[in-house]
């Protein structure tokens with residue numbers, strides 16, 4: 135039976151990285167609810183045998199353009215098709231997906247991957263000490279710049295230090311759901 139999003143309950147797992155401040159977990163929850171797929175955080179996913187699936191969804195937050203946990207996760211895959219969603223603070227913009235795909239997958243891997251970017255948020259108070267230190271360094275370097283020369287992203291970043299920002303919206307998973315609808319209707323192959 136189809137679910138409310140017009141998709142069959144998916145038979146493949148969704149695994150998400152340690153969500154340091156909760157944004158990736160929130161998207162994993164939206165996707166789990168929409169698809170009815172089994173969802174695991176990275177730690178609990180170690181108990182499942184990925185070999186028995188043809189398709190796997192992996193979600194991870196962005197740290198210096200790298201998708202958290204993805205490198206390690208890839209070593210657990212054989213020939214499965216991989217659907218990846220990355221969660222970052224940056225607003226979506228032209229060229230961003232290509233940039234992130236290039237940073238996280240080699241040419242061979244790109245053939246088997248479908249990638250989505252979803253905007254998360256930023257919560258300085260919830261970061262660990264190392265990340266707080268890195269972000270403070272970044273803040274200082276932005277503050278050194280002439281305010282007129284700061285990019286919109288940099289201005290947004292400075293504001294977010296004072297007040298947590300949350301851009302997670304359930305509508306942001308729609309492109310991933312649309313893609314799965316197409317796969318289900320055989321209009322598109324995974325990857």
Ligand SMILES: Cc1cc2nc3c(=O)[nH]c(=O)nc-3n(C[C@H](O)[C@H](O)[C@H](O)COP(=O)(O)O)c2cc1C
Nearest residue numbers: 153154155156157158195198199222223224254255
């Ligand atoms: C040290 C550090 C580096 C980051 N690098 C990026 C980045 O390269 N691109 C981006 O969009 N967001 C970046 N962020 C923001 C996080 O990706 C963002 O807050 C995300 O929503 C966190 O998700 P999580 O709570 O699930 O871990 C960075 C945050 C920190 C602390």
